[in-house]
Amino acid sequence: MHPAPARTLSSQLAERFAERIRDRLLAPGTRLPSVRQCAAQHEVSPSTVVAAYDQLLAQGLVDARRHRGFYVRDWARKPPSALAGSARAAIDSAASTDPAEARRRNAPISAATLMRGMFHSDSRRPQPGMGVLPPDWLDNDFMASALRRTTAGKGLHDATVRYGDPQGDAELRRVLAERLASQGIGAAPAQIITTIGATQALDIVSRTLLKPGDTVMVEDPGWSVEFARLGALGMRMLPVPRGADGPDLAVMARYCEAHAGSTEAPRLFVSVSVLHNPTGYSLSPASAHRLLQLAQRHDFHIVEDDTYHHLAPEHATRLAQLDGLQRTVYVSGFAKILAPAWRVGFLAAPPGLVEPLLDTKLLATLTTPSLLERALAQCIEQGQLRRHAERVRTRLDAARSRSVRLAQAAGCTFVAEPAGLFGWIDTGVDTDQLALRLLDEGYMIAPGALFHANRAPSTRMRINFATTQEAAFWQAFERVRDALGRG
Template sequence: MLQRAATQTLTEQLAARFAMRIRDRLMAPGSRLPSVRQCAALHAVSPSTVVAAYDHLLAQGLVEARRNRGFYVRDWAKKLHPAGAGSAQADSLSIASTDPAEARRLNAPISAATLMRGMFHSGGSDRPQPGMGVLPPEWLDNDFMAAALQRVSSGHGLRDATVRYGDPQGDPALRRALADRLAEQGIAAVPAQIVTTVGATQALDIVSRTLLKPGDTVMVEEPGWSVEFARLSALGMRLLPVPRGPDGPDLAVMARYCEAHAGTRDAPRLFVSVSVLHNPTGYSLSPASAHQLLKLAQRHDFYVVEDDTYHHLVPDHATRVSQLDGLQRTIYVSGFAKILAPAWRIGFLAAPPALVEPLLDTKLLTTLTTPALLERALAQCIESEQLQHHAERVRTRLALARARSVHHARAAGCRFVTDPAGLFGWVDTGVDTDALALRLLDVGYLLAPGALFHATRAPSTLMRINFASAQDGEFWRQFQQARDAMAKSA
C-alpha cells in the first residue's frame, strides 16, 4: 500500500508504481490504466491524487490520454509523439525523457515481455505465483542430477568437455538416448536426425530461421503461447491464428487459409502446434485430427512444427503428429526445462533427414554448439531411467495439486472453460483479467491474463492458472476480494 508517512508524496508514490510496471513491461503497450475512480478506491486516495499521478506519467511520455476513454500505456510502434497541437508541452517532455532505443524497449511485441517478466519477476513476493509457467523449484529437486554430473566430470571428463567444443549436432550419447526415448513414444528417429539446442525455445527459433524468411506466413494456434507469437512477429512473419479445440486445431480454418493463398507468396509455410497438453487449454490432439492435419500439410506443402514441451507430464501413448508422420513433414521439438533442469537449458529437435544439415547450419551460426558436459550428464539420467521415475513422481504430485486448485477455483466462483488437465487450467473469472492482474499485483500475486494468449491482444475474462502453484487458499481469498472490489467500482 502507499505510505502516507513516506518521504514521497502519495502522488509521487502512485506515479512511480505505474512507471515501474510500464518500464518493466508488466503493463503492455495499449493497455488501459484503471479509471480515476477505480484507482482511487483501490489505493485509498482521493481522485485528485490519481489525476496528479496520471499527469506525472503523461509528462514522462509513458501514457497517453484518450478523450472520454481514459489513460492508456503509450504504444510507441504507432507514434513517437502525441497528436494534436495542444500537446506540445507533453511532446517536448516525452522526447526529452525517451530516446528511440527506450521507445523501442517500452513497446515490447504484443504480450511476450508482459508474460516473460511475469514468469521471472515476482515483484518481491515469495508467495506461490499462479501465473507462473513452470513447476515450483522444490518439485524439481533431486540427487541424481548432481551425481550424474559428478560422474561425467571425473577423470579427464571435465577437462575434455571444457577445453574443446563438443559435437555441434549435440553429444552423441544424448542423441542416442533421445532416439531411444522417442521410439518408446512411437516416434521413429535415428540419432542423426536429432539436433540438441539451448532449450526448446531455441529449437523453435532454429526451425523458423531455417525454413522462413521475413514476410512468410505462419499458422499458429489461438489461444497459444504469446512468446511464440512475439518471436515470429519479431522475425517479420505474418501470423494466421487457428482456433484450438478439444481434438486439435480447427482444420476448416486452416484449409481456408491455404486455399485462399494457394500458389501465392502468402501461402502458409509452417504450422506451429502444441499437440499434447496444449498451453493454455490442456487439450490433447486426437488421432483423427492428427491424420487430417497431415493430409492438409501434404496437400498444401507446409511443415508442422510439433512443440512437445510437456511430454513428461503425459503418458507415452498420447497422440502426436510425429508418430503418424514418421518425421516426413513434421519437426518435433522438446526439452527438459519443465521437468528437470531449467538452468541447464537443454532442448532438442528431431527433423526429416533432408532438413538436418540446414538446421545444423543455423545452430552453428547462433551458438556453435551446446554444453557437452551437461548433455552427457542428462544422457546418464535418461539411460538409468532416473528421469522417468522422477517424472512419474511429478505427475502424481501434480494430480493432487490439480485437484486442490480446481476445488479452490470453483469455490471462488470460477468456471473451467476446458477440462482440467496437465499443468495449466483455463479459467473464466467473469471480469477483465488485465484489470484483475493489476489489482492482485498490489498484493504480491502475478496472473497470466487471457489476453496474453491471443495473437491480437483483446480484453478477456479468462486467465491461465498453474495447478502446481494455485493451491494456495490465500491467493483465492485475495482473488475474490479483488474481483468483488472491481464489481463494486464498475
C-alpha cells in the same frame, strides 16, 4: 496507501507504477486507470493521483492523451520527447473515452511480461500466471551427481577446451533416439539437433523454413510466447481454433485453398499436440491422421511442440509417430521437468532438413553446452529422470484436484477438462482488467487475451495448477472480480 517518512502519497504511488513499468509488469501501450478509478482503488484523493501521474510524465514513463488518459511509453526503445502540457490536461472521463478502444488498449500483461515475471516478481507468493513448476518441486540430487561424474578426471578439461559437436553431444543424441523410439517416433541420432531449450528449437525451425512476411498457421487459443516470437520475426499468423480433438481442420483447409499457389499460402503450422497450452487438450489419432493428409495435400510443414511430454500419458498421440518425421519437426526439452537453468532442448527433423537447421543453429550459438548434455544423458539412461517425472506427475495430480475445487468454489468454470499443468477457466469478467487489479494484490495472472493471436479481450484466464492451491489467492481473486463486476 500510507505515508512514509519524507515521502508523499503521490511519490509512493508514482514509484509503485514506475517499478512496474521498468520491470515490464505494465507493458508498453497499457492504459493506466483513470484518475477516479485510481483514487478509489488506492484510497487517495484525485489530486494525489494527478500529482503521481505528473511525476510519471516527467520521468518519461507515460504519455498523456487528452480526453483519453495515460498510457505506458515504450521507454526502453524510444527517447523521451518533449512533454506536451500538464497531466491535468489529460484527465479522462468516462463520457469521453471510447469503451471499445479502452478495452483493447488496457492490456497490462504481455508474453514478455510473464517471462520477466519469472525473474522480477514483487511477491514471494505462488504466481498463478507462471508457466513453470515451483522450484521445490524440482529438487533432486541426481543432477549434481551426474555433473560430478561428467567432470571427473579429464572430463571437465576435455569438455571446455574445445567446441562440442555443433549437432549436440553424440551420447545424448543416442539416448534421445532410444527414448523417441520407445514413444514410437523413429529418429536416428543423425536426425537430432540439441538446442538451448525448446524455445530455441522452435526459433531455429522458424528461421530456417520461413522468411519475413510468410504465413504461419497457429492454434487459437495458443502459446502467447510463440505468437510474440513469430510476430517479432515478421510472420503473418492465421489463427486456427483449437478444440478437444485437435485443430479445426475445416478452417485450415479454407486457409490453404484460399491462398493456393500464391506467396501467401501457409508454409508452416505450429502445434502443441499433447497437453496443449493453455487448454490441456490432447490430439486424437483421427484428427492427427487428417491433419497430416492436409499437410501433404497443401505442402506445408508442421512443428510439433512436445514441451510437456514428461507430464503426459504414455499413450498420447504424437504427429511425429504417424508421420515418421516426413513433414513434421518434433521439438521438446527438459527445463519444465528438470531445472529451468538447464536449458537443454532438441529437435528431431526429416533427414533433408537437418543440414539447413544445423546451419541456423551454428549462426546463432555455434554449439550447445556439452557438459550439461553429457550429464543429462546419464540421468536419462539410468532412469533417474523417468522416476523424477513420475513423482512430479503424482504431485501434480493432487495439486490439480485442489486447484480445481478452489476455482469452482470461487465461481469459475473450466472451459476444458482439467489436465496437465494448466487450467483454462472462465472468470466472468475481463481478465485484462482483472490482471491489472490483481497486481496490487501481489498476484500475476495470465489473462485470456494473451492466448489469442489477435489479442481479443477475454473473460478467460490460464492458471497453473501447481501455483493455485492456496485459498488466499482465490479469496483475493473473488474480491477483485466482484469489485470489477460492480463497476
